[in-house]
Amino acid sequence: MTDPLVALRPWEAPEVTSWGRLPMNAAVRRPEARCLDGDWRFQLLPAPDAPLGDVWSSSQVPGAWTLQDTGDLPQYTNVRMPFAQFPPGTPAANPTGVYEREVEVPGDWVGRRIVLQVGAAESVLLVHVDEQPVGISKDSHLAAEFDLTDVVRPGSGSVVRLTVVKWSDASHIEDQDQWWHGGITRSVMLYATDPLHLADVTVRAGRSGELRIDCTVRDARGALPGGWHVSGDLEGLPLTQDAEFDRVNAEDERVSDFLGEARLHTTVADVRAWNAETPELYDLAVRLHRPDGTVADASHHRIGFRDVEIAGRDLLINGERVFIRGVNRHDFHPLTGRTPSGDDMRADLVLLKRFGFNAIRTSHYPNDPALYDLADELGFYVVDEADIESHDHAHEIADDPRYLNAFVDRVSRMVLRDKNHPSVVIWSLGNESDYGAGHDAAAGWVRRHDPTRPLQYEGAAKLDWAATDDASDIACPMYAPIEDCVAHALSGRQTRPLIQCEYSHAMGNSNGTLADHWAAIESTPGLQGGFIWEFWDHGILQRLSDGKPVGRAGTGLYGGGVAAPGHRWAYGGDFGETIHDGAFIADGVVFPDRTPKPALYEHREIAAPVRIEGVRHEGIVLGNHQHFRGLDWLAGQWELSLADGPGLTAPARLPDLPPGETAAVRLPFELPRDGGEAWLTLRVTTAEDQPWAPRGTELCLPRVRLREAAAREDSPADQPVEVDDEGLLRHPLLAAAPTLCLWRAPTDNDELGGIAARWRDWGLDALARTVVSVRRDGGRTTVDAEYAGTTGVVRHRQVFTAVEGGIRVDEEAELPDEFHDVARVGTVFETASGLDLLEWFGQGPWESYPDRSAGAPVGHHCLPVEELFTPYLRPQESGGRHGVRRFTLSAPDATALAVELDAPRQVSVTRFRAEDLTAAAHHDELVPRSGCVVHLDAAHRGLGTASCGPDTSASYLVPPGVHRWSWTLRGGRAAGGVTPAPAGD
Numbered sequence: 001m002t003d004p005l006v007a008l009r010p011w012e013a014p015e016v017t018s019w020g021r022l023p024m025n026a027a028v029r030r031p032e033a034r035c036l037d038g039d040w041r042f043q044l045l046p047a048p049d050a051p052l053g054d055v056w057s058s059s060q061v062p063g064a065w066t067l068q069d070t071g072d073l074p075q076y077t078n079v080r081m082p083f084a085q086f087p088p089g090t091p092a093a094n095p096t097g098v099y100e101r102e103v104e105v106p107g108d109w110v111g112r113r114i115v116l117q118v119g120a121a122e123s124v125l126l127v128h129v130d131e132q133p134v135g136i137s138k139d140s141h142l143a144a145e146f147d148l149t150d151v152v153r154p155g156s157g158s159v160v161r162l163t164v165v166k167w168s169d170a171s172h173i174e175d176q177d178q179w180w181h182g183g184i185t186r187s188v189m190l191y192a193t194d195p196l197h198l199a200d201v202t203v204r205a206g207r208s209g210e211l212r213i214d215c216t217v218r219d220a221r222g223a224l225p226g227g228w229h230v231s232g233d234l235e236g237l238p239l240t241q242d243a244e245f246d247r248v249n250a251e252d253e254r255v256s257d258f259l260g261e262a263r264l265h266t267t268v269a270d271v272r273a274w275n276a277e278t279p280e281l282y283d284l285a286v287r288l289h290r291p292d293g294t295v296a297d298a299s300h301h302r303i304g305f306r307d308v309e310i311a312g313r314d315l316l317i318n319g320e321r322v323f324i325r326g327v328n329r330h331d332f333h334p335l336t337g338r339t340p341s342g343d344d345m346r347a348d349l350v351l352l353k354r355f356g357f358n359a360i361r362t363s364h365y366p367n368d369p370a371l372y373d374l375a376d377e378l379g380f381y382v383v384d385e386a387d388i389e390s391h392d393h394a395h396e397i398a399d400d401p402r403y404l405n406a407f408v409d410r411v412s413r414m415v416l417r418d419k420n421h422p423s424v425v426i427w428s429l430g431n432e433s434d435y436g437a438g439h440d441a442a443a444g445w446v447r448r449h450d451p452t453r454p455l456q457y458e459g460a461a462k463l464d465w466a467a468t469d470d471a472s473d474i475a476c477p478m479y480a481p482i483e484d485c486v487a488h489a490l491s492g493r494q495t496r497p498l499i500q501c502e503y504s505h506a507m508g509n510s511n512g513t514l515a516d517h518w519a520a521i522e523s524t525p526g527l528q529g530g531f532i533w534e535f536w537d538h539g540i541l542q543r544l545s546d547g548k549p550v551g552r553a554g555t556g557l558y559g560g561g562v563a564a565p566g567h568r569w570a571y572g573g574d575f576g577e578t579i580h581d582g583a584f585i586a587d588g589v590v591f592p593d594r595t596p597k598p599a600l601y602e603h604r605e606i607a608a609p610v611r612i613e614g615v616r617h618e619g620i621v622l623g624n625h626q627h628f629r630g631l632d633w634l635a636g637q638w639e640l641s642l643a644d645g646p647g648l649t650a651p652a653r654l655p656d657l658p659p660g661e662t663a664a665v666r667l668p669f670e671l672p673r674d675g676g677e678a679w680l681t682l683r684v685t686t687a688e689d690q691p692w693a694p695r696g697t698e699l700c701l702p703r704v705r706l707r708e709a710a711a712r713e714d715s716p717a718d719q720p721v722e723v724d725d726e727g728l729l730r731h732p733l734l735a736a737a738p739t740l741c742l743w744r745a746p747t748d749n750d751e752l753g754g755i756a757a758r759w760r761d762w763g764l765d766a767l768a769r770t771v772v773s774v775r776r777d778g779g780r781t782t783v784d785a786e787y788a789g790t791t792g793v794v795r796h797r798q799v800f801t802a803v804e805g806g807i808r809v810d811e812e813a814e815l816p817d818e819f820h821d822v823a824r825v826g827t828v829f830e831t832a833s834g835l836d837l838l839e840w841f842g843q844g845p846w847e848s849y850p851d852r853s854a855g856a857p858v859g860h861h862c863l864p865v866e867e868l869f870t871p872y873l874r875p876q877e878s879g880g881r882h883g884v885r886r887f888t889l890s891a892p893d894a895t896a897l898a899v900e901l902d903a904p905r906q907v908s909v910t911r912f913r914a915e916d917l918t919a920a921a922h923h924d925e926l927v928p929r930s931g932c933v934v935h936l937d938a939a940h941r942g943l944g945t946a947s948c949g950p951d952t953s954a955s956y957l958v959p960p961g962v963h964r965w966s967w968t969l970r971g972g973r974a975a976g977g978v979t980p981a982p983a984g985d
């Protein structure tokens with residue numbers, strides 16, 4: 001006999017969103033639940049209607065079977081569907097996981113209502129108990145509950161079977177830019193309540209201290225017996241019940257169940273309001289009592305008192321126009337795919353706090369419930385997004401009546417689940433799904449059900465940012481150029497807040513112009529921030545020997561952003577799939593192991609809570625850039641860096657400064673007369689333990705230049721400079737002579753933005769050098785050379801002059817107009833091996849580029865060469881340091897090579913030639929060279945974000961024409977340390 005659930009073919013029926021599923025709610029009673037996680041019997045069928053076999057293996061719940069060696073592997077696509085069928089169609093090959101286990105139902109659950117909760121299943125869930133059909137659910141990122149009271153017997157065991165169909169009509173609206181998996185990815189549990197139970201709890205708590213709790217009770221057995229009541233307390237203080245239960249459904253004999261509501265309320269005097277800076281939470285308990293006063297059901301909440309409103313074009317939290325420093329976050333883990341643990345999620349949020357983020361968009365589905373508890377506790381403004389993305393077939397689906405129910409179902413269930421979280425300040429209807437009646441229907445539901453929060457949907461607002469009648473209360477574009485946002489805010493047409501739902505695409509070496517975005521946001525009324533795309537690089541840990549994902553066994557096989565030898569971070573195509581979107585899955589601000597990328601330091605500085613506004617005669621002017629907090633939780637230290645002298649440090653006393661205010665403070669030391677260029681940095685740390693940072697955690701490094709560099713003169717010297725007939729400098733510490741370089745290993749932005757293709761067309765990756773002349777004139781040798789590309793020739797001159805202790809190199813390159821936008825103009829040379837430590841005066845210690853240089857303060861920095869390189873998943877230009885004035889590469893035996901630059905320049909020192917990086921597809925393919933590859937750039941192109949969004953701004957481009965730069969090379973063996981730079985001034 002065919003199973004009725006299978007006979008329905010619900011995987012190709014978008015109208016069917018569920019059957020037998022209980023309504024979503026926000027009652028929280030986790031302590032009582034029995035957890036059914038662990039190993040379940042498992043079979044992977046080739047299709048949902050294929051017969052069950054006799055052979056069972058096992059599979060871990062929660063978990064993706066695609067990461068558990070079942071023969072079905074992860075696949076990554078961005079926009080396009082992984083199969084050809086149009087919605088609601090599915091492919092014939094449709095992996096279907098059957099999970100089974102015995103469940104013992106406790107004997108004392110007799111007379112109770114017994115509920116099975118499946119945390120998340122991807123993408124259709126069919127539930128059977130003892131072979132009887134129980135229910136169906138879709139929506140891969142929300143829990144489904146089923147009433148098992150009539151199908152299980154307390155005191156005996158039952159077989160629970162969960163059948164999960166991978167491809168369905170629902171896949172077409174879960175077409176997010178992420179890996180496709182299959183499985184039960186969140187916990188499964190069983191719990192019992194009294195038949196008359198708390199069916200839902202709705203908390204409304206405003207910043208004035210007013211608290212209102214609506215309790216919904218339900219009893220499937222009929223009318224409410226007399227004497228039942230609810231009670232509640234907030235931190236032990238009893239709440240008041242407004243009245244008896246109001247019956248919500250009709251008192252009609254034909255209505256079999258009872259649905260009633262009661263309201264509790266109180267007003268908290270001197271309430272400590274919740275906001276992302278001071279996330280004050282209160283414990284709330286809500287109880288349902290039997291007539292004798294005993295507790296039949298209880299629900300516990302941590303609530304926050306706060307207001308969200310839109311006033312004109314400002315989004316206000318507790319009346320304040322806050323900046324939204326957001327990031328898009330997926331539930332991701334490199335071993336488990338979609339199943340981060342509670343500790344993992346806490347680690348994500350702790351890291352985000354430490355790097356200055358205050359907001360999260362749960363791209364592109366409701367995240368694990370624990371995430372919202374953490375956001376409440378640690379302090380984040382959350383845009384909670386429904387699981388709707390129909391990217392590939394957006395236009396067909398948005399108005400398709402067959403999907404209407406699914407849109408409303410997904411949005412409403414998210415709201416019902418998450419409505420009590422103070423962190424959730426905005427609802428989002430989903431992502432990249434065009435705009436249609438399905439959205440308006442869902443918006444209508446939200447606006448009626450929860451008028452306390454604004455609603456956003458990029459697809460609605462993008463048609464006209466200034467519209468006032470669509471399904472979005474916020475203009476929330478993605479990847480809009482800065483100029484467009486500013487122009488809109490200045491146009492006089494703006495009607496609603498402008499907060500980008502995605503911006504600054506973090507793929508590879510990226511996030512160029514982030515500081516320019518924020519300079520515009522902070523100076524333009526009407527602009528309020530945005531959400532960086534995205535938090536994670538979604539690399540999956542993969543064994544190279546057999547190409548399989550390592551799964552949970554991979555714990556400890558990575559660190560510092562890099563997979564252990566014999567492993568790599570897999571991206572699209574690495575599991576042998578032919579339909580995929582390559583490395584576009586690796587576009588986060590952290591590596592797959594959560595190691596921060598350098599761009600995070602940029603963000604941290606841009607978001608600094610306290611900043612140096614300038615230097616005035618009365619002192620250093622500090623500003624408090626928070627919205628709600630003073631500076632009392634921060635400690636500071638002044639650090640003075642001198643180009644040519646020892647630095648100074650002193651504790652900084654931070655002023656008592658309300659948000660938005662400035663004050664001048666005196667430096668506890670005088671600027672020394674000597675020492676050349678001088679920079680003052682305020683190292684800001686936490687003065688006391690925070691829930692997300694122990695005392696002493698560094699938060700930002702605002703800085704200011706106190707004195708410019710003085711001009712230097714090298715004294716001519718009388719030693720020979722060795723230049724061969726090819727015009728190449730010979731030097732004992734150089735393995736390859738300095739030549740001209742216009743190429744960088746294309747970044748993802750260079751490649752996907754089409755910029756690198758131009759460079760290749762012009763032949764910049766393989767310029768042919770011809771020496772034109774080598775002229776020797778006493779201590780000076782002039783080399784003229786030509787570097788020919790396919791469409792133009794660069795003329796290059798190097799003048800080598802012997803100076804005291806070394807060689808001065810004056811260079812000039814003239815780029816033809818054809819080469820109107822190149823990666824770099826500069827020198828490249830390679831050193832002998834053994835010079836493994838870099839000390840430099842310039843920006844650091846983090847990697848920085850011309851359009852991403854706000855994060856790294858100017859000072860003296862020192863790192864082993866290996867640590868200068870950033871292991872972007874797909875190798876590319878990496879390891880640059882901006883604003884370098886001079887550097888020394890040294891060996892343990894005190895051999896050293898020192899370079900003094902004529903001006904702050906972009907420098908990189910790595911083990912890789914640009915061509916090595918260009919040729920590799922994964923980090924593990926790189927073979928480090930023994931010496932160093934050194935680039936000194938007269939000009940280096942900004943990074944921009946052209947892999948998805950705007951390229952860098954014109955001011956960061958490298959133009960054609962004449963470029964000039966000079967540097968002095970000194971090298972040799974110095975007793976007791978590196979070769980000293982000449983004294984300045």
Ligand code: IPT
Nearest residue numbers: 078176177431432478533587948
């Ligand atoms: C946008 C998507 O919303 C997001 O999921 C991700 O794909 C991002 O881009 C790029 O990584 S959609 C894009 C086509 C603008």
